Amino acid sequence: MSTGLQPEPSDMARRLAEAEAVIEALLAGQIDAVVDPAHSTPLLLAKAQESLRQSEERYRHIVENTNEGIWLSDSTHTTAFMNRRMAQMLRCEEDMGVGRSPLTFLDEPTKLAFAHYPERPAPYQSDVEFRRTDGTRFWGHLDVVPMFESDGCYAGTLAMVRDISERRAAELALRQTTRDLVERTNVLEMQGALLKEQAAILDLPADAIIVRTLKNQVAFWSRGARGMYGWSSAEALGRRVEELIDADCPETFEEICAALFIAGHWEGEGSHRCKDGTHIDVASRWTVQRDGTGAPVRILSISHDISARRKSEIERARLAEELKRQTAVLRETEARTTYALSAARMGVWEIDPKTRLVTWSGTMPSLYGVTAAEAPRSSDEFLQLVHPDDRVMLQNALEAAVANRTELRIEFRAIWPDGTVHWYSGLAQVIYDEGGTPVRVLGVDTEISERKSLEAQFQQSQKMEAVGQLAGGVAHDFNNLMTVVLGYSEFVIETLGVSDPRRADLDEVVRAGQRATALTRQLLAFSRKQVLQPTNVDLNALVLGMEDMLARLIGEDIIVEHTLAPDLWAVRADVGQLEQVLMNLTVNARDAMPTGGRLSFHTSNVELEEPDAHSFGIGAGCYVLLAVADNGTGMTESVRQRLFEPFFTTKLPGKGTGLGLATVYGILKQTGGTVSVTSTPGAGTTFDVYLPCVVEGDPQALVPAAPERGGTSRGHETILIVEDEDGVRLLTRRILEQSGYRVFDASDAAHAEAVFAKHAKEIDLLLTDVVMPGISGAKLFARLQEQQPGLKVLYLSGYTQGAIVEQGPLGPGIELLQKPFTAAALNERVREVIEGPTPQPAGRE
Amino acid sequence: MSPRRRRPLPSLILRLYVAGNAPNSLRATSNIKAICAEHFAEAHTLEVIDMFVHPQRAIADGIIVTPTLLKLSPLPVQRIIGDLSNTAHMLVTLGAR
Secondary structure: OOOOOOOOOOHHHHHHHHHHHHHHHHHHOOOOEEEEOOOOEEEOHHHHHHHHHHHHHHHHHHHHHOOOEEEEEEOOOOEEEEOHHHHHHHOOOOOOOOOOOHHHHEOHHHHHHOOOOOOOOOOEEEEEEEEOOOOOEEEEEEEEEEEEOOOOOEEEEEEEEEEOHHHHHHHHHHHHHHHHHHHHHHHHHHHHHHHHHHHHHHOOOOEEEEEEEOOOEEEEEOHHHHHHHOOOHHHHOOOEHHHHHOOEOOOOHHHHHHHHHHHOEEEEEEEEEOOOOOEEEEEEEEEEEEOOOOOEEEEEEEEEEOHHHHHHHHHHHHHHHHHHHHHHHHHHHHHHHHHHHHHOOEEEEEEOOOOOEEEEOOOHHHHOOOOHHHOOOEHHHHHHHEOHHHHHHHHHHHHHHHHHOOOEEEEEEEEOOOOOEEEEEEEEEEEEOOOOOEEEEEEEEEEOHHHHHHHHHHHHHHHHHHHHHHHHHHHHHHHHHHHHHHHHHHHHHHHOOOOOOHHHHHHHHHHHHHHHHHHHHHHHHHOOOOOOOEEEEOHHHHHHHOHHHHHHHHOOOEEEEEEEOOOOOOEEEEHHHHHHHHHHHHHHHHHHOOOOEEEEEEEEEEEEOOOHHHHHOOOOEEEEEEEEEEOOOOOOHHHHHOOOOOOOOOOOOOOOOOOHHHHHHHHHHHHOOEEEEEEEOOOEEEEEEEEEEOOOOOOOOOOOOOOOOOOOOOOOOEEEEEOOOHHHHHHHHHHHHHOOOEEEEEOOHHHHHHHHHHHOOOEEEEEEEOOOOOOOHHHHHHHHHHHOOOOEEEEEEOOOOOHHHHOOOOOOOOEEEEOOOOHHHHHHHHHHHHHOOOOOOHHHO | OOOOOOOOOOOEEEEEEEOOOOHHHHHHHHHHHHHHHHHOOOOEEEEEEEOOOOHHHHHHOOOOEEOEEEEEEOOOOEEEEOOOOOHHHHHHHHOOO
């Protein structure tokens, strides 16, 4: 210590030094309080100091703990201070960066910005990439504020740095995210557009697209679903699907889901109920939407209304049924057509003109008597079936039809394998293509054998008619002539003595005349120009009465038997005709038994009922059956069928006329009966003759057959004879006058009326020809009867036609005498008529 | 360390006026105690007076600011103002060797 050595400072100096120390301490901040001597209390300087210190502490705390870096550099660009945060950022905690240039921590662009900073300091703000001491970098927000002394000199720089690495990373990430988002948005927009298009396609009103949860709740309900079911999307969302559409599906929702989750999709059809209660048929396809783990999350269903399709299916089914039905109808029609063709003996054929191949319809083979296998395949084979005489004609006609484009109409014959000849009518048409080339010939063949046969029969019957006309005409004159011949022959015979040798000669003349008469009768009978005189006839008596005559006819080699029903009904028939029938049948039997045999006559009563009667061509009723049976050679079927044809004969030329059985048939038909024949070749033939029996209560008495009265019947009455044939008239007059009658005669009606006018009262009987020039006998009688109601009439006839025939057999009360007649027959009939009842005038009824 | 003198040092009597717990006062207290402990451990007397408690004594000693250290002994009385953190100056003023 230098106390002793230093001069004692003066009090003033000491005080000054103390004051200086106080000021110094004050400036140094080392003073807490000031003592104010005036108040004897320490000044509260200490408190202010404390606040200041505390504030400084606070700032320091803030500076040290703030998240911002605080960096101070001086005017020489040298770091003077940085807080801990700044040091952390720059990773220079060891020296806190003091003494370094801030530029060493800056990136190049920022360095440039600060290149002239001390000269022209200015605030600066930017995001800057800092370089750390370890070489790594970070982004920070730099906020630079220059500091100036109170005299305006640049004092340094305060910089605040905020680490923005995270923010920047976030920004980068955000930018990237934004870029990604934009890209994704673009993609999404594209996808959206696509989806929109797809949705537009999918969201057709016809399709119902429904997304549902696994609990069957609606998550999406498309416009189509609204259209289909009537529920709006707002109504449907969240509700269970079955509440909305109540699908009538064989599987439950759970069952469908089970299948759906395995397969990924499901398809089915069902009936769905709409909002309005109607039901529609729907086809649905379900798909499942899964999350990332593959677990199902939603179900998408697309449904399509197939009601219309169902309807069309039903309609199609109905059409198919209809088609089937029509096909069946067609088939039936075809079957009918085939049947009709077959029944009509028709067949359809086709020829290809180029190949000459033939196609036949199913009915053709039977038409030609061949089997289907034997059916011709070519036109040449077909020609082999054709009658040799017709082949050339057929071929020419076909060629002409093709050449001239005309229809082919032809009739030809074919020979069946059994040798029979059949007639056909062919009708064909040639079909040409567009070029005019014949492509096929289509034709129809009809078998016309029956028609041909009928035509032949018709021609035959016309021939017979002609013959009949001729025969009738001849017979008329012939009968008149024979009447005269036989009449005068009788006169001569009566004048001759029994032993006169000329008598035998005349008997021959009479017999020849009688044969000629019989022949004429036959001619008239088959031509049915005969006038019938039906009477009630006992057929048994007739058969027995003819026995002798028949026995002579058949000779000794043939035994005749009778089996006659005892209570046989009477028949209504012309006796002479019946005799003719019996005779012809007998002759026929005889010829069938050239070496002898047995001929039997059997009579019985039969009641024919329909349809038996009809099959015989007669009405139902009572008939007497006369069966004439022989055990001769019999006949074939073809002969049997033609048996009753006129001029059909199996006999040698000259042996038979072919008229016998035709006559039988004609007589029986005219009588109201019929005849049928059964025959077995080698065993014999039976003719069954049916004759109508007499109706019960018929007033006419049964008259004996073939009555023969002995002697001559004489009278004195007056008779008017009208006959144009002089020979007959004179003969008749002579016979009657010889019998005691008074006779007037006339050659025609006019003359007769003149005579009658003079002698009306005297004349009892009109004996008149039926057919005369001028008016007929019947008309003449009618006129005369008006003048003389009691007049009786007997007709003479050799031949009838016209009115009388058309009226049928002459009825009761109309008497007829067949020419030629004998004197005895004439006398007898005249007597009968004169003694009989007076005929009713025809016009009165 | 320099070799100590073996002669007994004059007694150091110090009187420190402080202002409560004010920071400079606390620092000054702490600093003088540390100096005394190190340099004047064998013979010193330190009296710390809070002038808020004994303002009259401060006035009597002519104290105008705190902290103020009075070196009463050895004489001359000297005043050291401030937080007594300038140890070198302190040692010179207190007469340490």
